Every structure is written in C-alpha cells, then in structure tokens.
Amino acid sequence: MHQLIAAPFLDEGHLVLRPGSEQGLRIPAGHYEELRDLSARNAAVPDWLSSAAEAGWSLSLAGLPLNEAVNVRRPGLLGYGRATWELNLGCNYDCEHCYLGLKLFEGMDWDQRVQMLHVLRDTGVVWLQMTGGEPLVDRLFMESYRYAWDLGMMISLSTNASRLWRPEVLELLRERPAYRITISVYGATAASYDALVRRRGAFDKFHRGITAAAEAGLRMNFNLLATTTNDTEVDGMRTLAEGLGVPYHVFSNMAPTIQGDANPLAVQSIPLIAKRKPFQGCNAGHTFFHVDPHGKASVCKIGREPNIDLLAEGVEGLRRLGGIADGLLTRQGGCTGCTVQGTCGTCMPLVQLYRKAKSPMERYCQYRETGEVIINGTDSDAPASADAGTRHDLATARTVC
Template sequence: MHDLIAAPFQDHHLILRPGSQRAVKIGAARYADLEHAVATGRHLPGWLADVALRAWGVDTADRTADTAVLIRARGPFEFSRATWEINLGCDFDCEHCYLGQKRFDSLSWDGKDHLLHVMRDAGVIWLQITGGEPLIDPAFPAAYRLAHELGMQVELLSNGSQLSKPRILDLLTTYPPTKMSLSVYGATAETYDAVTRRRGAFQRFAKGLQAAVEAGVNIDLSLIITNRSAHEADAMQAWADRLGLPRRQYATISPTIHGGAEPLPSQSPEYLTHRKPFTGCPAGRTFFHVDPHGRASICKVGREPSIDIPTEGLTGLARLGSIADSLMLRTGGCSGCKLSGTCRVCRPMAKLLQTAKAPPHTYCQNA
C-alpha cells in the first residue's frame, strides 16, 4: 500500500497518510514537482521525505516517488467528502434506530466496485462507510480495501460487535481507518441488551472494544442516550474515560428516514439539548451521501430527489447542488416563519419531524 496520498483540495494541495487524520498543505509548485517525480519514477523529493518524517515518522528517503505516493486527480466538482451506507442490515435491532425496517440488500460487488470508482473520480478524499452495520456485510473487506487503494481516507461507523474477530482486526490494522466511531448503548449488559434488543450484545461489544483498543485502532465513542440508558450516562462516560477514548454524547432521536415516528418515544427528555442555530451546511456542494443501492443524495436526511449512480454515473452528481437548493427552501409549516434566522433545524430534518408528527416543542421555537 502507498505510504502517502497527494490530493487537490479546493484551492490547495494536500499530503495525507493513510489512516491518519493529519494533513499537510503544500503549494502548487511542489505539487507539480511531486507529480513529475511520480510520472518519471524519480526518488522522492527531499522536501517530501522531510515532511513524511516530521509529520508521521515515516522514513521514505530511499523510496521512489511512484512507489511511495499515490497521486489523486482533481475531480470535476467540489466534492471532497461522502458517506456510504454499504448496507442497511444490522445484527442489532435498536428501538431508536432511524433506519426503520433494516433490509439486508444492496448492490452486487460489480456495482460496489463501480460506485467506489465514481466517488474517487468525483474527488472524494474522506469517505465514511456506515450501515446498518457495515462490518457484517460480506463485501465489506473487499470494499474497504478498494477504498484505501483508490486513495480515500476511510472512516467507519460501527456498533463494534465484530471487532473481536481476528480477520476484522487484521484488516483494520493492515489498512487503518482515519477514525472508527463506535456507538455505546449502555454500561451494563441489562441496559445494553434491552436497547439493542439482542441478548449478548453487550458482551460482544465490550469484547470487541477491548480488542480494538489493544490493537491500536483509532477509536472514538458515541454515547447514545435514550430513556432506557439515561440512568447509565455517567457510567458510559466513565468507561470511555478509563479507556482514554474521545467521547461524544447523543440524545436527540430522529424519525426514521421515511418519516416514521417509531424511534421518537425512546427519547430521554431530560437529556435533550438545544441545537445551535442552523446556518447552512455543505450538503450537495462539497459533500454527498450514497445509499446501499447507489442512489446519491445531498445527505442522510434529504434523500429525495436522488441521483442513480449505476445508471447516471459521475455526470449525474452535477445535479446535487440544485437539489440542495430546492430542499433547503422553507415550505409547508415553515414557510414565512419569522424565527427562521435562529431556527435550529435544517429544512430536510424539519420535514421528517413534521411527517412523523413529532412534538413541536422538541424542535420548534414557535411551539
């Protein structure tokens, strides 16, 4: 595998190390020098060998540029980030899950291969692979390796249930993710298994978490606070702190992706916090989301209209910007709102909440 990635990013150029969140910005002249070195098979430029040693402790002094560096071509759009639901299937059945019915179906391997190449060609540098539970997908290992080989920095969202399996740990240590975010649903087996509605889920998670920490996988924890786990919020935080892992707390439960209200009763009212005012986001501009069937949308929430990548390919992504504009217009119960300047919810999420008939006081200032 290549030691370094060189990629255009907006008006700049970056040097990245697979599996590392650190990036080094370089000028156009040095980028052109590196491109020439790779094309001609010269030794790595001295300045880059110094950068690699200082930034990542990687000794590349005796390497030729073409064997040490993967050059990423500039994409035709401004996209640099994407998320991909490799599958919606999951080995847990969490009552608060926003996916609703979790059907285990997705693209064939040829379709996944094509999709990853399209995302690479679109300019995606940072790719988040999620699900469902991505690690249980039979094609996950091959897709994960391919994303690395194409020069994407891969982040994983997982429930951690598979992390004690040697083949999974071997994959993650050979091709390190930039970050692996694990969801935590409780601090005891009784609570964890109740939230996930799977007996033995806590034991699998705890075993996998410990194995991944010992293997040196870059992990942070997402502490999911529901009405079943709220009494263990402090214990969940203490668990993360004992392991020395970064942690974030999530208590706002969303409707399903189809506007179903089923997850909302699991919300813990005492842990609800006010969101910051919504001031816009890069959805559909520098970021996009792809579902298991290759349909690209502006984000996980605003899923329609979408672009069918298997049939429209790379050129179809050009329409995401105009789709983003249309989805952000305030319509229905939000049109003409005098508090829109301080609204804390984006329009696609507000539409889901309205469809689900969520209690207005949980998200709307006008309530």
C-alpha cells in the same frame, strides 16, 4: 501499498495525508504538480517530502519509488471532497431508536461497488465514511474497505463494534488504518445495552470489540447514545470512554425514521433533549453527498429524494446535485408565521420528517418551549430532509513551502 496520499481538497489547497493519522501537510500547488510529474515518471520521493514525512510522522521514505510510497490522486472532476456510503441497511442489532426503519440486507454486487467507488474517486472524494446498517456484517465489507482504501481515500468507519474483535478485521485495519473508527455505545451495563439493542449478549460482544481495538492501537471515537432505556447510565458510558482514553460525544436527540415513522421518538429522554445550534445552512450536496446501498447519491443520509443513480449516470449525474440541495435546504417560507426562523436549529428537510411523524413541535422547534415562536397558521409544506453530513478534521495541518 501507499504510506501517504497527496490530493487536492476543496478550497484547502493541496494536502498530503497519512491514513490513520489526523496530521496532514498543506503543500503549494507547485509541489503537488511536481508529485504528479514524478509519479508519471516513476521517480523517487523528493527530498522535501521525505524530510516532511520524517518530521511529521517519523516515516522514512528517502530513496523509495514515489508510486510505492504515495498515492498521488488526480484532481477531481467536481468540487466534492467527502461522501458517506451505506454498504447496506442490514444490522445485527434492532435498536429501539434506529432511524433506518426497515433494515434490509440489500446492496450492490461487487462489480457495481467497484464502479461506484471509481465515481467517488473521480469526483474528488478524499474522505469517505463507510456506514450502514452495520458495515461489518456486510458480506463484502472487507473487499469494499480494502478497495476504497487502495484508491486513496481516507476512510472513517461507523460501527457498533460487535465484530471488531475478529482477527481478519483487526488485521485489515492495522494494515490499512482508518482515519477514524466511530463506535456507537448503547449503555454501560449489559442489562441496559442489551435491552436497547434488543439482542441478548450484545454488550459482551461490544466490549470484546472495543477491548480488542484498543489493544490493537486503533483510533476510536465513541458516540454515546442516550434514550429512556439507558439515560441513567450516561455517566457510566463517559467513564467507559475516559477509561480507554477515547474521545466521545453524547447524542440524545431522537429523530423519526427515514420513512417518517415516529417509533424512535417514543424513546426520547425528554430531560436530555439537547439545544441545537442555529441552522445556518450546510454544504450538503455541494461539497459532500451520501450514497445508499444501491448506488443512489443524495444530498445526505436523510434527504434521500430526489437522488442520482451513480451506476447509470456516473460523475456527470452529480452535476445536478447542487441544484437539488438548494431546493431541499432552503426555508421555503419556513413555518407559517414564525418570526425566528432565521435562527432555527433544525434544517427544513429534517423538519419535514418530524411533521410526517406528527411529532410534537417541541421535539424539533426549540423556540416553542420558551414561547418565543409565533405561529399564526399551520406549518407550510417542505421537501424531504438533510443533515450536516460527515466532517473531516486535521488536528494538525502544517504547511510545507
């Protein structure tokens, strides 16, 4: 089982990464090619890498066979470095704000998952976010996580933590550390938490999960979700995160479901609507993409149409995704008559979902509320939506010359 991953990554050159760590090494192309050659010959870890591993991670690799210590990834066939994968849309919660709408326990069988993960590896994906629904309730979660990790992917896991306390899950995550475990937090007390997720006893399971993860030394991030049900407990959720020393972000802007239903908008806490940064485009469909439970790749988790069937088309099918993204993400005339669309805070595909849900414009057009937007006609049509997708971060990227 590897300790490090060596891989090309987008325009950042060549990286050496350690699963479970934010620290990384940026190495010259020559060093990467040397690692590929040594891997092919099943030679030992070179001195420069063993020294860097000792300095960066207190990791002793001197004299070890390279193939035991390092997963040397081949260059990707396309320019993708990141992906998100919904294992299924099923969940053990029924959150009032959920953007998924119908939460169906459907997905690929094992052989199809293996095929899809090989496509992700071959296209160059290094960072993989595993999500759902709730991924830990997926019947093949353990096998899927282990297989993706063994292929040399840095895995981020998004979960509600309700099953994070289970011994087999903790053992898997200690043995094969995630790059990051992002946990959604729905309240600071059992009353509000259980009410929001509409499951009695959910808070106790969540608290048991985060306590077990903290005791196991797993790296967590919290997403604090605020709706009308729990908006008085934002400070309490912050206190919970800070007490565990866990970084957090507050998320308060609700969106329609991926089918365009307006139900989540009904629980929007109006005082907590956050001002969006101006949308200046994103790399959806160009450097990252999303995969649904059936192996359909799209530009992101909201902009699901058109999509590409990875099981039928493989890596070659993804060559069309950039063109799909360009069609989805352009303003296409924007909102008719709007004079400030160049600094709009919402991508056009997401706007389409708000329109389909017949949302008040102030929920997504934040110029409307200040009177800065001029509308001379009706909103123009736009295609289905996209979001900014997942990110990767290297807290420290040291260069090894």
